Amino acid sequence: MPAGHRQLVLFPSAGRDLRRGQERGFPDVDAPEVAAALKAAVDDFARRHGLGYHTAWGLDRRLRVLLSIYASC
Numbered sequence: 001m002p003a004g005h006r007q008l009v010l011f012p013s014a015g016r017d018l019r020r021g022q023e024r025g026f027p028d029v030d031a032p033e034v035a036a037a038l039k040a041a042v043d044d045f046a047r048r049h050g051l052g053y054h055t056a057w058g059l060d061r062r063l064r065v066l067l068s069i070y071a072s073c
Contacts, residue, residue, distance in 0.1 A: 026068040
């Protein structure tokens with residue numbers, strides 16, 4: 001039975017290649033002030049919720065990847 005709706009995407013697929021980014025590195029974020037604000041939010045969240053260094057670093061890394069993907073679309 002076909003779905004009665006269409007799934008929307010958060011990011012268009014043109015211009016992004018996650019595998020290439022993992023192998024060669026993702027581009028730097030074009031908005032360093034946004035990246036800095038997100039890093040501060042991640043650090044605060046990690047402190048308040050008792051997250052370890054590696055967990056907080058991974059969260060920050062994933063947010064920077066999302067920002068670089070969004071900026072390249």
